[in-house]
């Protein structure tokens with residue numbers, strides 16, 4: 255009997271050590287801001303690196319030293335391709351914001367250009383081209399032109415470059431340059447390297463057919479790009495597997511997760527900061543300030559531990575190939591128990607931004623996934639403006655002033671309780687026992703009362719997830 259007791263004690267202490275180790279892991283999962291501290295670097299020798307740097311500079315242009323940009327915002331005047339949920343002026347504003355997001359890049363001139371289609375080699379007819387040339391010449395020291403359309407064909411870039419005698423950028427190349435500036439972690443760098451490759455490859459293929467007298471890239475160069483892509487894709491696959499492992503780890507602890515999604519600069523990071531009181535989070539007034547999907551622990555009003563997932567923001571008018579490498583991390587976020595879609599209610603183009611986000615996430619989520627809509631930045635707009643733009647059942651908040659945050663937390667709590675099959679259990683344990691402290695550590699304790707029949711015991715009302723409930727049963731077997 256003594257022996258058995260000893261064994262039980264030994265098991266118990268072993269169990270406690272194991273649990274402590276698990277708590278540590280748990281802390282790591284929660285505190286790990288950049289889940290991808292594990293390296294996903296793809297090895298490249300110096301020679302390959304330099305060759306690629308040259309090729310990408312040829313097709314993507316360079317950001318070094320800054321630029322004085324003339325922004326051209328084309329828009330379709332009528333027909334099926336005409337954008338109906340925004341205005342050319344709002345599109346131009348976003349184009350200017352993109353340029354200003356690059357270090358030392360400034361907008362020195364701008365023009366809205368009405369078009370019938372985006373297919374013509376020089377986009378516009380000769381008359382309009384002359385006017386445009388004149389406008390650009392009038393602007394002092396323009397060093398490059400940004401044509402704010404999705405992605406221009408190589409022939410268009412080459413023709414316009416020849417006409418204006420200036421480098422030409424499209425939205426794809428500008429966003430890539432912003433991504434390059436923002437990417438700090440190996441994971442983000444890998445995703446950006448993959449995101450730019452289709453652009454460089456396509457331009458190279460177009461170039462060989464167009465031939466304007468520049469260096470003709472050889473088969474060797476094409477092979478080099480293909481080998482690079484293969485390497486990057488392998489590294490992305492590793493990243494995918496790593497993500498899967500982290501997700502499984504998270505799931506095994508049964509923490510409910512809430513992913514925060516939205517248009518870039520809507521206030522996603524600020525909202526997580528408000529919900530978690532995590533001072534280390536640094537919201538920035540920049541497009542694509544967040545490139546990595548990161549996880550942040552928080553407590554709901556009922557003391558339930560949850561994880562908030564911060565994500566990369568969305569933007570309109572960029573090709574799918576540009577965000578494709580980020581889908582791996584986005585899909586991980588989209589599997590959260592609930593999604594919170596944050597939008598900037600003070601933004602004049604908020605309707606188009608809301609629709610763009612909805613359209614982008616739709617294929618990534620189950621149709622039953624719960625989405626809580628949140629109108630942020632209500633501190634800088636009049637109430638009647640907020641009411642006129644927000645969809646039904648939207649929470650109005652200010653992540654900076656903390657308005658509406660408690661209400662939002664309560665709504666998240668309600669939804670998490672409904673969607674995650676949290677179990678509410680009444681458990682009788684000895685006061686001061688190891689079981690009682692286990693419950694305090696692992697579950698959300700709602701209420702504790704002494705057992706009137708025996709005051710040495712407590713009646714604990716707790717919330718726990720199914721995996722935690724099974725762990726508790728295993729724990730009881732060992733004690």
Ligand SMILES: Nc1nc2c(ncn2[C@@H]2O[C@H](COP(=O)(O)OP(=O)(O)OP(=O)(O)O)[C@@H](O)[C@H]2O)c(=O)[nH]1
Nearest residue numbers: 518519520521522523524537538542543544567653
């Ligand atoms: N006035 C006001 N500004 C806000 C509010 N929430 C966020 N901001 C500001 O909006 C800017 C963007 O905030 P972030 O939280 O970085 O936005 P984000 O959605 O994470 O942006 P990306 O990561 O770049 O996609 C920052 O300058 C914030 O201070 C708010 O409630 N009111």
Ligand SMILES: [Mg+2]
Nearest residue numbers: 522523543544
């Ligand atoms: Mg952010």
